[in-house]
Amino acid sequence: MKKNRLVDVGEDFYYEKLDNGLEIYMIPKETFTETYVTFTTRFGSINTEFVPNGKTEMIRVHDGIAHFLEHKMFESEDGMDPFDFYSKNGASCNASTTFNRTTYLFLGTGHLKENVNFLLDYVQSIYLTDENVEKEKGIIEQELNMYKDDPFWVLYEGILANSFKENNVRKSIGGEVKDIMAITKDELLECYNTFYNPANMFIVATGNFNPDELVNIIKENQKSKDFKRISDIKIKEIHEPDSVVKEYEEKQLSVTEPKIAVAFKISKEKIKIKSEFKVNKYLSLMAEALFGSTSMFFSQSRKDNILIDCGIEIFNTDTHYLLCLFIDSNTPNKIIDKVDEVIRELLITEEDFERRKKVTIANYISSFDNIVSTNGIVIGNVMSYDKYIDDQIEQTKALSYKEFKVFIKSLDFSNKSSLVIKPVDESN
Amino acid sequence: MEYRKVSMQSYTLHMIKTDNFKKAFIEVNFRKPIEKEDITYRNMLFDVLLDSNANYKDNRSLAIEAEKNYDLSINSSNTRLGNYINSSYKMVALNEKYTEKGSFEKSFDFFMDILFNPNVKRGEFNLESFDIVKRTLESGIKGLKDNKRKYSVVRMLEIMDKNSPISLRGVGYSEDLDAITPSSLYNYYNDMLNKDLIDVFVLGDIDFQKTITMFKDKFKINTIKKPKKELTCIHTSTRALPQKLIEFDDVTQAKLSIGCRLNNLTLFESKYVMVIYNMLLGEGSDSKFFKDIREKKSLCYYISSSYTRIDNILVITSGIDKGKFNETVESVKLSMKEMVKGKFTDEEVEIAKNNVISTLESITDSPNRIINSYYSHEITGLDDLETRMEQYKKVTREDIIAVSKKVKIDTIYLLSGGEKDEKK
Structure with a gap:
């Protein structure tokens, strides 16, 4: 087991990889009461074309299947489902599916061995019947309908659909109702047998536990299980163009005021800096300094009455970054023009840059006060970099304004997509 | 600490x-x-x-x-x-x-x-x-x-x-x-x-x-004042039968909200028994609502109840297909009737109590929850942490049945997709 002291935050980080390929990342916090353990498979909504484990032909499964499978993992043959089990131990459990992963988790006090074993056992076994697959369809249909009534969600999915031509991030994580209705037991099993293999999965534990004890529990548990060792999973390669699908679109929805998304699609190929961590930090520093709450854009636009609020998100796909702004404004055209102006000028002073570095470090340190946040940061790191960056404070401190200036000037902002959601015109 | x-x-x-x-x-x-x-x-x-x-x-x-x-x-x-x-x-x-x-x-x-x-x-x-x-x-x-x-x-x-x-x-x-x-x-x-x-x-x-x-x-504050009013809400409504209202909006999924009055709760009931009742009925994913209405009948993705002691109410919310309105409301009523009839096991009661107690134990992991706990103790009459843990242990099955008889559906509201407003 590898152990590193995180000097700047006064915590320890542990790492272990088992023979079956399962990786374990740990940041214990023994002065806390609760333990938070997540178990993640690198299988998300974008993985719909792949070669199943043990086969040779590429297959295409229905959209939304990763999320459907997540729901079905909670089914158990003997009637003791995860909700019952964890509740009995005074713990809670949940799961979530994103574009590129599915994560199962529990949060609880004590009962470490039982809780961990149950997590491993229910995720590493599956109980599907035609009936329980059918039953789930009504529940998922209601879940998808719930999101359709959320204007932000519509904006979010809309801008991704208008920005990406090939990458499946253009599609809803849960799929469409018609996809869900067509999903079968066999299709679910094919996905399960391919992606729910320890070599494609990792565990992150934070909070109250002893790392040696935890690793022993997991090792002991895995010893008794035999997984067909897979070679690397073959997933269909995509060729995503640099251009966006739609440069501009207006939609009408039941909203009280316009909601706007502006996205810049930036190709990774043209970026010269090797370290992806560094690129991510530079991009988020840039976005915050240009459009965040301390930016001239934010302050002046509010004074000029063309902006109510602005949120920032940077999507990271294999081939492109998508810098997205989610804006509330009653004057969509004026605010989009303003965004263009800011992007043309890219005015960020050294003072802004250094201050934002300080904020980045402070936020990172703060996140250790919450075992759920700490865990989330580790998961994010493993998904992006295949490891936990245990010297992120050092690396952040070392970011240079000079390099940053050259970097942002080199970025190509010409591939842009804007989506405006307007209130339904009552006069029609 | x-x-x-x-x-x-x-x-x-x-x-x-x-x-x-x-x-x-x-x-x-x-x-x-x-x-x-x-x-x-x-x-x-x-x-x-x-x-x-x-x-x-x-x-x-x-x-x-x-x-x-x-x-x-x-x-x-x-x-x-x-x-x-x-x-x-x-x-x-x-x-x-x-x-x-x-x-x-x-x-x-x-x-x-x-x-x-x-x-x-x-x-x-x-x-x-x-x-x-x-x-x-x-x-x-x-x-x-x-x-x-x-x-x-x-x-x-x-x-x-x-x-x-x-x-x-x-x-x-x-x-x-x-x-x-x-x-x-x-x-x-x-x-x-x-x-x-x-x-x-x-x-x-x-x-x-x-x-x-x-x-x-x-901290420049120097005027002295005293509390003027009771914190807890008392409701005057004495509606014999629940009122029902459907309003229309541009929604894909209808949003159901049900408000329940709680009649004449004792202090012990309002502080402790209702919390356990709420857990069994609809708070978590092992509650009656979740099991019967979501898992067995596939009527919804989310359905839950929440209890606010100082408001003296219980609120039930769900997102449903508008065509399943009556079926869902009937299912909610059925779950509540089962509580009155005592259709829950002793084990379920113990689990609910343990859950509440372990939530209290983990308060020390969160600064906000620590502060809230002391503040509630100060102003809402909530007992201190240790007393709370002890008192929850005393809640019995009979207590829960007794309190379930005091929970009355008052208002059933549906925000539905469709055309005009109509009253039922």
Whole structure:
């Protein structure tokens, strides 16, 4: 087991990889009461074309299947489902599916061995019947309908659909109702047998536990299980163009005021800096300094009455970054023009840059006060970099304004997509 | 963890010493009996105070100063606590171990500067800040309708008891906003400082004596006041049969909200038995609602109940297909009848009790929950942590059956997709 002291935050980080390929990342916090353990498979909504484990032909499964499978993992043959089990131990459990992963988790006090074993056992076994697959369809249909009534969600999915031509991030994580209705037991099993293999999965534990004890529990548990060792999973390669699908679109929805998304699609190929961590930090520093709450854009636009609020998100796909702004404004055209102006000028002073570095470090340190946040940061790191960056404070401190200036000037902002959601015109 | 409470005459200072966190927390709570216009005034006031002040003339310079102080976070929230409105101003700062010596006091000074040194001239708040904030709030007030799930609950509570504070909208009201001026807001601000009841919490790796001195020197409040009104809501409605209302909006999924009155609960019931009842009925994913209505009948993705002791109500919410309205309501009623008939096992009761107790045990992992726990103890009559754990253990199956007979459905509301409004 590898152990590193995180000097700047006064915590320890542990790492272990088992023979079956399962990786374990740990940041214990023994002065806390609760333990938070997540178990993640690198299988998300974008993985719909792949070669199943043990086969040779590429297959295409229905959209939304990763999320459907997540729901079905909670089914158990003997009637003791995860909700019952964890509740009995005074713990809670949940799961979530994103574009590129599915994560199962529990949060609880004590009962470490039982809780961990149950997590491993229910995720590493599956109980599907035609009936329980059918039953789930009504529940998922209601879940998808719930999101359709959320204007932000519509904006979010809309801008991704208008920005990406090939990458499946253009599609809803849960799929469409018609996809869900067509999903079968066999299709679910094919996905399960391919992606729910320890070599494609990792565990992150934070909070109250002893790392040696935890690793022993997991090792002991895995010893008794035999997984067909897979070679690397073959997933269909995509060729995503640099251009966006739609440069501009207006939609009408039941909203009280316009909601706007502006996205810049930036190709990774043209970026010269090797370290992806560094690129991510530079991009988020840039976005915050240009459009965040301390930016001239934010302050002046509010004074000029063309902006109510602005949120920032940077999507990271294999081939492109998508810098997205989610804006509330009653004057969509004026605010989009303003965004263009800011992007043309890219005015960020050294003072802004250094201050934002300080904020980045402070936020990172703060996140250790919450075992759920700490865990989330580790998961994010493993998904992006295949490891936990245990010297992120050092690396952040070392970011240079000079390099940053050259970097942002080199970025190509010409591939842009804007989506405006307007209130339904009552006069029609 | 060590707790100390000190009366500072015009306010109470609660100090919690713990080295479990990398941050320190200060929370200043102002409260008064709620009137409708208080909500909009206070939402406005908080945003104006945080937009600029006497030393930092606009939002940008103020936000930059906070970032310079190691991303010092200052925020506020207004919540209704039963018959009161509570305005909480919070400061969260990194411990000096991770910053530099003197940074905590510097942050504290900045926080006090925001509270007591507003951007005011000749008895009026700065007009530029005032206008920016007003536009944002206006958008928030209108935007309530965009959040269909929340809007459904708000509408249900308005219909359930329009004379009770539960019917008030937390986002505020356009007509009240229009009536606020930079000078009326300044008068309101002075009233809040001088007339509200105040409890201050400080949590972190602190020194008690130093903290007291810091507040004596810098927390400039010196008027003494007494509570005027009971905190807990009492409902006057005596509706024999539930009222039902369907309203229409542009929604894909209909949003169901059900409000229940709780008749004549004893103190033990309201503090303990109802919490366990609520867990068994609809709080978690092993509740009756989740098992019977979601898992067995596939009627919904989410359905849950929540109990608010000081409001004296139980609220049930779900998102459903509008065609399944009656079936869902009947299923809810059935689950509630089963509670009355005692159709739950002793094991389920034990599990629910253990769950509540383990939630209490983990309070120490979260600064906000620690502060909330002490504050609730202080003002809502909640027992201290140890007593609570002991009392939950005493709840019996008979207690739960008895309390389930006191839970009465009062209002059933559906926000449905479709054309016109109609009453049923």
